[in-house]
Amino acid sequence: MRAIQITEYGPPSVLRVAEVPDPHAGPGEIRIAVRASGLSAGDVRIRSGELRDVVTLPYRTGFDAAGVVDEIGEGVTGVRVGDEVFGATATAARGANSDYAVLAAWALKPAAWSWAEAGGAAGSVETATRAFDRLGVGDGHTVLVQGAAGGVGTVAVQLAVARGATVIGTASEHNHDLIRALGAEPTTYGAGLADRVPSEVDAVLDCAGGALPELVAIAGDPARVVTIADLSAAAHGVHLSHAASGMPGADPLALHGLAIAAALADEGRLRVPVAAEFPLAEAAAAHELSESRRAGGKIVLAN
Secondary structure, X not given: OEEEEEOOOOOHHHEEEEEOOOOOOOOOOEEEEEEEEEOOHHHHHHHHOOOOOOOOOOEEOXXXXXXXXXXXXXXXXXXXXXXXXXXXXXXXHHOOOEOEEEEOEEEEOOOOOOHHHHHOHHXXXXXXXXXXXXXXXXXXXXXXXXXXXXXXXXXXXXXXXXXXXXXXXXXXXXHHHHHHHOOOEXXXXXXXXXXXXXXXXXXXXXXXXXXXXXXXXXXXXXXXXXXXXXXXXXXXXXXXXXXXXXXXXXXXXXXXHXXXXXXXXXXXXXXXXXXXXXXXXXXXXXHHHHHHOOOOEEEXXXX
């Protein structure tokens, strides 16, 4: 089968469409014929060499995907061959950007979602759920999402709203209408953010990086801030939330969020804004767009 693979660190041009053996579902897993899969910021960082201690090469990219079940592992119930699902791989090395992917967690694909939306959903849902579980976000809270127009941020805004929170989202001004449509109050990035936040903030999810001192000041306590994007987190007393297999401090995966997300989608309360969709063979162009930081929403690879 085809899979996007990295054999050396570097710019997007190091990505290759490789021919690799078909994977097979083990106990508790399913295999899908992939229709669409997501591009994550973590994969971009791994490819560039920024997170070279996380994986060994060669490395196959992709954490989340959607497709049609074609193989079911031992002990799996509640799903059949032919079902349309979305979900996540067991570890970062399983490679969802491929023709076939083995999923360790999944939910039925909501009818309201396109394949592109479903393919890019699981990683964002898991990441936001993991952070909000740690922060204890719930009814009546006010949450600041830094980087609210990105792939994780757009989903995080909606999941926080679904928990009963009031959400403030930072984004470039051209994305403010998107942020409002998702249920948040938009404001711009940059110095003086504390003066633009209209109310006391109970929790902060940083999806952008580069502003932790100000975000800690806004929250009033570094324990009320979680970042998924800033590797300087420890220096500011902030938790860096990640689930990279084998790395110290990795959080357990919050895969229970997938079923919740599917239910919200069926109710019309969760969508996955797709910034761009590229053929699998154009993964390098997808990484270039991600690195530009100008994509409003999730970047997806289509089969």
